[in-house]
Amino acid sequence: xxxxxxxxxxxxxxxxxxxxxxxxxxxxxxxxxxxxxxxxxxxxxxxxxxxxxxxxxxxxxxxxxxxxxxxxxxxxxxxxxxxxxxxxxxxxxxxxxxxxxxxxxxxxxxxxxxxxxxxxxxxxxxxxxxxxxxxxxxxxxxxxxxxxxxxxxxxxxxxxxxxxxxxxxxxxxxxxxxxxxxxxxxxxxxxxxxxxxxxxxxxxxxxxxxxxxxxxxxxxxxxxxxxxxxxxxxxxxxxxxxxxxxxxxxxxxxxxxxxxxxxxxxxxxxxxxxxxxxxxxxxxxxxxxxxxxxxxxxxxxxxxxxxxxxxxxxxxxxxxxxxxxxxxxxxxxxxxxxxxxxxxxxxxxxxxxxxxxxxxxxxxxxxxxxxxxxxxxxxxxxxxxxxxxxxxxxxxxxxxxxxxxxxxxxxxxxxxxxxxxxxxxxxxxxxxxxxxxxxxxxxxxxxxxxxxxxxxxxxxxxxxxxxxxxxxxxxxxxxxxxxxxxxxxxxxxxxxxxxxxxxxxxxxxxxxxxxxxxxxxxxxxxxxxxxxxxxxxxxxxxxxxxxxxxxxxxxxxxxxxxxxxxxxxxxxxxxxxxxxxxxxxxxxxxxxxxxxxxxxxxxxxxxxxxxxxxxxxxxxxxxxxxxxxxxxxxxxxxxxxxxxxxxxxxxxxxxxxxxxxxxxxxxxxxxxxxxxxxxxxxxxxxxxxxxxxxxxxxxxxxxxxxxxxxxxxxxxxxxxxxxxxxxxxxxxxxxxxxxxx
Numbered sequence: 001x002x003x004x005x006x007x008x009x010x011x012x013x014x015x016x017x018x019x020x021x022x023x024x025x026x027x028x029x030x031x032x033x034x035x036x037x038x039x040x041x042x043x044x045x046x047x048x049x050x051x052x053x054x055x056x057x058x059x060x061x062x063x064x065x066x067x068x069x070x071x072x073x074x075x076x077x078x079x080x081x082x083x084x085x086x087x088x089x090x091x092x093x094x095x096x097x098x099x100x101x102x103x104x105x106x107x108x109x110x111x112x113x114x115x116x117x118x119x120x121x122x123x124x125x126x127x128x129x130x131x132x133x134x135x136x137x138x139x140x141x142x143x144x145x146x147x148x149x150x151x152x153x154x155x156x157x158x159x160x161x162x163x164x165x166x167x168x169x170x171x172x173x174x175x176x177x178x179x180x181x182x183x184x185x186x187x188x189x190x191x192x193x194x195x196x197x198x199x200x201x202x203x204x205x206x207x208x209x210x211x212x213x214x215x216x217x218x219x220x221x222x223x224x225x226x227x228x229x230x231x232x233x234x235x236x237x238x239x240x241x242x243x244x245x246x247x248x249x250x251x252x253x254x255x256x257x258x259x260x261x262x263x264x265x266x267x268x269x270x271x272x273x274x275x276x277x278x279x280x281x282x283x284x285x286x287x288x289x290x291x292x293x294x295x296x297x298x299x300x301x302x303x304x305x306x307x308x309x310x311x312x313x314x315x316x317x318x319x320x321x322x323x324x325x326x327x328x329x330x331x332x333x334x335x336x337x338x339x340x341x342x343x344x345x346x347x348x349x350x351x352x353x354x355x356x357x358x359x360x361x362x363x364x365x366x367x368x369x370x371x372x373x374x375x376x377x378x379x380x381x382x383x384x385x386x387x388x389x390x391x392x393x394x395x396x397x398x399x400x401x402x403x404x405x406x407x408x409x410x411x412x413x414x415x416x417x418x419x420x421x422x423x424x425x426x427x428x429x430x431x432x433x434x435x436x437x438x439x440x441x442x443x444x445x446x447x448x449x450x451x452x453x454x455x456x457x458x459x460x461x462x463x464x465x466x467x468x469x470x471x472x473x474x475x476x477x478x479x480x481x482x483x484x485x486x487x488x489x490x491x492x493x494x495x496x497x498x499x500x501x502x503x504x505x506x507x508x509x510x511x512x513x514x515x516x517x518x519x520x521x522x523x524x525x526x527x528x529x530x531x532x533x534x535x536x537x538x539x540x541x542x543x544x545x546x547x548x549x550x551x552x553x554x555x556x557x558x559x560x561x562x563x564x565x566x567x568x569x570x571x572x573x574x575x576x577x578x579x580x581x582x583x584x585x586x587x588x589x590x591x592x593x594x595x596x597x598x599x600x601x602x603x604x605x606x607x608x609x610x611x612x613x614x615x616x617x618x619x620x621x622x623x624x625x626x627x628x629x630x631x632x633x634x635x636x637x638x639x640x641x642x643x644x645x646x647x648x649x650x651x652x653x654x655x656x657x658x659x660x661x662x663x664x665x666x667x668x669x670x671x672x673x674x675x676x677x678x679x680x681x682x683x684x685x686x687x688x689x690x691x692x693x694x695x696x697x698x699x700x701x702x703x704x705x706x707x708x709x710x711x712x713x714x715x716x717x718x719x720x721x722x723x724x725x726x727x728x729x730x731x732x733x734x735x736x737x738x739x740x741x
Contacts (some may be wrong), residue, residue, distance in 0.1 A: 003307060010100050020698070021688055023256075025332075026596055033721075040094065042150045042151070042152060042153065042160075042186050043150065043153050044148050044149075046148065046317070047052075047146065047147070048147040048161050049149055050136050050137035050140075051135055051136070051137070052136045053118075053134070053135055054135070054136060054139055054161065054182065055130060055131065055182070056131060056132045056134070056139070056181060057123075057130070057132070057178060057180075057183040057357075058107075058108075058129070058130045058177055058180050058181070059128065059177070059179040059387070059390075059394075060100045060104060060129070060130065060177060060178060060389040061098070061104070061130050061177070061178045061355075062128055062212050063098075063101050063205065064097050064098070065292065066393075066397075067391075069097060069394070070442075071726065073397055073400045073401055073571065074452060074492075074493075074574065076400075076403075076570075077277075077400055077570055077571040078217070078574040078578070079574065079575050079578050079580065079640040081641075082641070084567070084641065084692045085306050085566070085570070086567075086636075087258050087259070087402055087568070087692060087729075088401045089402075090122070091126065092125075093401075094364075094398055094401065094402075095126050096124055096731070097129075097401070098126050098127050098394065098398065099127050099128060100128060100176065104175075107173060108176055110140075110361060115134075115138060115142045117132055117133070117138060117142070118133045118134050118135070119131070119132065120132055120590065122339060124361070124364075126398075129391070136161070139183075142170065143167040143168055143169070143183060144167065144168040145163040145164075145166065145167035147161050148161070148162065148164055149161055150186065153616075155271065156484075161182075161567055161579060162183070162185075167180070167183050170355070170420060170639070177671055177726075178387055179387035179390065179392075180443050181219070181357070181519075184385040185385040185388070190611075197570050198263055208623050209242070218531075219577070223530035223531060223532050224527045224529065224532075224547075225287070226286070226318075226465075227287070227525070228452060229452075229527055230288075230325075230391055232452055232466070232719075233443060233475065233526075233555065233623060233625065233628045234625050234626045235322070235555065235558070235627070236626075236627060237302060237325065239561070253258040254626075258402060258403055258568075259369050259371045259402065259403045259404060259568045259570075260332075260369070261371045261557075261560040261568060262371075262557075263332050263337060263368075263370035263371060263372070263559065264319055264323060264332060264333050264374065265266070265333075265370040266319060266334070266335045266370070266373075266376075267301060267335075267336055267338075267355065267373070267375045267376070267377070268300075268311065268312045268315060268335050268337040268360045268400055269337075269338045269355040270333065272310075272312035272337065273301065273303060274302060274303065274309070274312040274315075274336075275313070276424070276480050277513070277537070278313055278317075278534040278535060278536065279292075279317060279320060279534075280292060280302075281534050282317045282532075282534040283321060283546070285319075285534075286534070286539070287321040287325060289321075289324075292330070292463055294330055294569060294579065295330055295331070295458070296316060296320060296330045296333035296334060296335055297334040298334070298335045298337065299334065299335070299336050300335075300336055300337035300338060301337050302335045302373065308537055313534065313535050314531070314542055314546060314547065314617045315374065315376055316335060316552050317534065318534055318551055318554065319333050319554050319557075320333060320373065320532065321552045322550075322558075323557050323558065323603045323655070324552035326350075327648075330422050334555070336362055336363070338355045338359060339514065355377065356375075356438055357376075357392050358405075360395035360396060360398075360399060364402065365401060365403075365478050367405055369399075369561045371403070371405065371568050371569075372404070372405045372557045373404055373423065373547065373553070374595060375404065375407070375438065375444075375536060376408065376546030376549050376550065377546070378408065378409050378437065378438070378439055379436065380417045380418055380421045380436060381435050381439050381485065381486055382417075382421060382427055383421075383438060384437045386724075388543035389487055390438055390440075391704065392437075393441050396438070396443035396444055397443050399443070399572065402547075402570075403567065403568045404571070405569055405572050406443070406570065406571070407445045407447055407549045407550075407556070408438055408439045408444045408446055408549060409439060409447060409545035409546050409549045410447055410479020410480060410522040410545050411434075411439060411482075412478035412479065412480070412481060412520055412544050412599060413478070413479060413481065413602070414480065414481065414482075414597050414605075415430075415433065415482075415594060415596060415608040415609060416429055416430060416479075416600070416602055416605060417436075417599075419435030423624070428500055428604070429515075430616070431482070431609070433510070433514040434483060435482075435483040435484060435486065435518070435521065436521075437487065438488060439521050440485035440518075440521055441519075442490065442519050444489040445523045445524065445571075445573055445576070446521035446522040446523050447483075447522055447523070447524060447546060447548045447551075447552050448481065448524070448528070448545060448618065449468070449480035449525065449527070449529065449547065449551045450466045450467060450480070450526065450528060450529070450548070450590060450593075451467050451473065451529040451593075452466050452527050463588070463592045465592070466527075466588070466590055467592040467593040467611070467619045468480050468525070468594065468595060468619050469529045469543065469593070470593055470595060470597050471597045471598070471599065471600050471602075471604075472596075475598045476529050476543050476600075477543040477544075478528070478600070479596075479597040480522075480545060480595055480610050480618065480619075481522065481595065481615040482520075482522050482549075482616075482618050482619075482620070483520075483609060484515050484516060484517075484518035484519065484521075484617065485515070485516055485518035485519035485520075486518060487519075488519040489517055489518060489519065490517055490518060490519055490520060491519060491573070493574045493577045494520055494576075496581065497577050497580055497581070497615040497621065498520045500614055500615070501612065501616050503617075505609075508610070510607050510608070515685075520617060521617070521620070521718070522617075522619065523559075523576060523620045524552065524620045524622065524623065525590055525619040525620050525622060526547075526548040526549075526551040526552045526626060527548060527551060528543060528546075529543045529547075530543065531543075548585045552624070555624060555626055556569055557629060559626075559629065559633070562630055563630070564635065565634070566634060566637065576718070579633075579636060580615070582636055582640055583633075584714070585632065586624060586628050586632060586636075587621050587622040587623065587625065588624075588625055589609065589613060589622040590611050590616075590618075590619035590623065591611050592611055593610075593611045593619070594608050594610040594611065594618060595609050596609075606627055616711060686691075700731050
């Protein structure tokens with residue numbers, strides 16, 4: 001009888017397959033595809049000259065995982081936590097959580113040194129983002145790629161240098177490098193408000209023509225002025241703060257708690273500018289201010305001789321009116337202004353940045369940081385590289401840990417998404433409900449848009465009717481954004497509030513159009529229709545969640561000033577969703593409207609997210625009742641902080657301390673270089689294969705020496721045992737295949 005081959009038994013074959021796969025990974029580099037390669041808007045030109053200098057930015061993976069970082073954020077932002085409000089106040093504290101391991105930094109610097117990169121410098125003390133300056137020839141060798149010039153077909157003045165299809169991360173850095181800005185994808189024209197006309201596709205099978213709104217819902221000619229906003233949301237004309245009155249800030253509540261409660265930072269991208277004379281005119285003639293004692297601070301090209309633009313003018317006029325109405329002191333507002341597209345062939349500068357990532361880095365670097373940040377720009381999620389989104393998300397986590405409230409527009413094209421969804425992402429219109437980034441990040445507060453019917457009768461509470469803003473209603477120019485993220489899973493803080501809407505979506509037939517387990521947005525809403533803005537001396541009404549975000553940001557700034565005995569409100573979402581459960585009176589529910597349409601000129605989808613009772617993907621939790629929130633918030637927070645209310649409270653203090661292991665403690669693999677970890681794992685697998693082989697040899701010898709093949713019973717027993725082994729391996733492989741499916 002021919003001896004059985006032990007070395008080809010199924011369990012051993014499985015180990016050999018694993019080992020071979022490992023060996024392949026050991027010698028190969030990580031290949032990364034360029035997102036949206038050769039999109040319809042970009043045309044490839046000549047090969048980039050070898051001596052051309054590039055400025056790239058590399059994001060490194062932090063020492064802690066995103067899950068661990070999320071637990072730390074929850075510990076200081078969940079009002080039920082004993083650590084609520086104990087924000088990180090120094091860069092050293094941030095370094096404990098976000099700085100890569102020393103081994104990772106060593107490997108990173110060594111690889112770049114060996115590649116003769118001209119300049120290598122960290123962006124800040126955290127050292128998780130690095131600036132590189134290198135020649136095209138060096139970049140092509142380092143990343144195993146070919147670089148070309150690409151020109152935007154609609155805007156020939158826009159040109160970038162990008163890989164043709166893919167690039168590779170050196171194997172020593174595959175666990176270290178998270179993102180390479182300048183290689184990962186083509187840039188997009190981000191969506192600013194002063195709408196670009198949408199495209200109407202008569203062939204869209206899931207689209208229908210816009211239907212006019214027929215209900216008694218009208219907007220008066222004056223629009224949603226600051227006075228209307230204050231009246232609708234119960235924002236008093238004067239606030240008493242310590243020994244101070246009005247909208248100023250008392251001396252005793254000036255910068256403390258790690259943030260400047262008086263500071264509201266507004267991000268302005270896309271070459272947007274404003275004119276100071278327009279701001280004076282708006283505050284005097286539309287908001288009725290009798291004095292303007294100080295103007296906002298600006299960083300970057302915010303004021304330009306080329307003339308004002310709509311977005312910057314809108315942002316500064318909204319925030320200045322709502323935060324300085326009584327005092328005329330707008331010095332607490334700071335605008336950070338950036339260019340539209342980053343050119344990798346130029347140095348990093350204020351007018352040459354990729355806005356979201358650099359903007360949040362600049363915010364986190366402020367000393368002291370602002371209490372509130374407003375962002376009125378979004379991109380379709382599908383147009384954002386995942387690695388880039390993760391890099392931005394980590395900066396947003398830093399902001400949450402520092403006690404900064406970040407409010408972001410939810411988007412202005414409903415469930416259709418912007419024109420980029422079709423042209424750039426190639427997602428057929430209405431085939432999928434779109435979400436916008438960075439509004440979809442779990443660490444920002446996404447703000448939807450509403451329309452205040454100032455031309456209609458008031459309700460029983462003396463308030464005007466309010467509905468979700470849509471191009472199908474009240475002659476709006478935009479449709480508020482909302483939906484569910486494809487990038488991020490639903491955070492725990494919103495699961496309970498969102499669950500009823502998911503049940504509604506299932507019964508109404510829209511659940512197949514989105515990922516119901518994704519992060520849900522918007523979180524709240526505010527007016528986003530018919531806000532009067534002065535641009536170059538002329539008054540016009542504008543629409544958009546880029547009105548809504550600064551409106552809500554202004555309200556949060558006032559709350560921070562008015563409640564100096566509470567911690568800065570910081571990352572709002574855990575608090576907002578707890579308030580919805582414990583103190584729902586602070587919200588006004590929006591139950592009318594839908595976001596089935598897109599921007600003006602686009603057809604509406606047959607189905608879309610609808611406003612319903614409770615949280616919905618059109619208006620979130622609703623709008624804020626400012627005076628109720630101001631009076632009830634201290635008591636609500638006190639009730640939330642019940643003993644044992646926060647499940648992870650016993651574990652988090654150790655994570656926040658992040659103490660170094662004692663001398664003689666067990667060796668951690670995280671301190672090893674990637675090559676050392678691979679070598680150790682490879683040797684372990686070889687040892688395991690050797691051990692299994694030895695056992696197999698001994699078993700075979702035992703059968704040859706002690707079992708009599710002429711004995712039918714023993715032979716049957718041997719055959720049965722062999723069959724069991726074979727079936728077990730087969731079941732294991734099938735289970736793995738099933739899991740993959």
